[in-house]
Amino acid sequence: MVVKFPRNVQAINILRKKMNIALITAKGGNLSIPNKNLIEVEGKPLVVHVIHAAQQAKKIQHVFVSTEDSLIRMAAFGEGGKIDVIDRPPHLATPDANHGEAILHGAQKAQEFLVESIDTVTILLGNSIMLHADDIDRAITALELDPTADSAMTVWTAQDDHPYRAMCIDENGYLCSFGERTTTNTNRQSYPEVVFYDQGPWTVRMPVLLEARAKRQGPACWWWMGKRSIPLERAWVTGKDVHSMLDVAIARAWLQNNMRDI
DSSP states (O other): OEEOOOOOOOOOOTTOOEEEEEEEEOOSOOSSSTTGGGOEETTEEHHHHHHHHHHHOTTOOEEEEEESOHHHHHHHHTTOSSEEEEEOOGGGSSTTOOHHHHHHHHHHHHHHHOSSEEEEEEEEETTOOOOOHHHHHHHHHHHHHOTTOOEEEEEEEESTTOGGGOEEEOTTSOEEESSSOOOOOOOGGGSOOEEEEEEEEEEEEHHHHHTHHHHOOSSTTOGGGOSOEEEEEOSOOSOOSOSSHHHHHHHHHHHHTTTOOO
């Protein structure tokens, strides 16, 4: 179900022009911090900061919020403009629900709601506010410039947190290498370059998204992103969604620093 908010009625284009949408995923049942999408930073809930970034992106024509939470729904309602809420079913709002399934559900419901056909879906996390509208436009532009690509996603380059340095704890409580030891070299500059998703925009073509469940070709655990995903490197070096109050403090500092990378 899509909860449609009042707005000015516009003429329906029966030619079904293609459009780019933003899909903000923001469930209410959070384990790390209760109601973390609604934590206020600089006078606004986290999810509202994300909504504003999506609304300010030049290449986004419509914004959807996927949630099962009435308070998040009300927060989205207060922002006006071309924004609608998709009711997320309970089984996709549990702590162990697969995020990709919630994304697929949201994209399908958005297409049922719109007259225009969807070209790209930009997925945004409801509590990851360290992004600019330009990051969203950059991801969409990357797909416009490369018609063979399936998707684009923001990443950061990791050396200190390289997989070569990964460890786990064995059954006796001691540290051991994670998987087979690859190197004994402590010089991080000697390692092959690796990147990690940095909690920014995921932009994926709608046809790729609709086939994702069957194909599951995306990199790492991001199975909905298709086989050919463009990396868009950003300057900061850690993921920026919220799992602790320290993450909230970092987000607040970023906003107070006039949204410059810190």
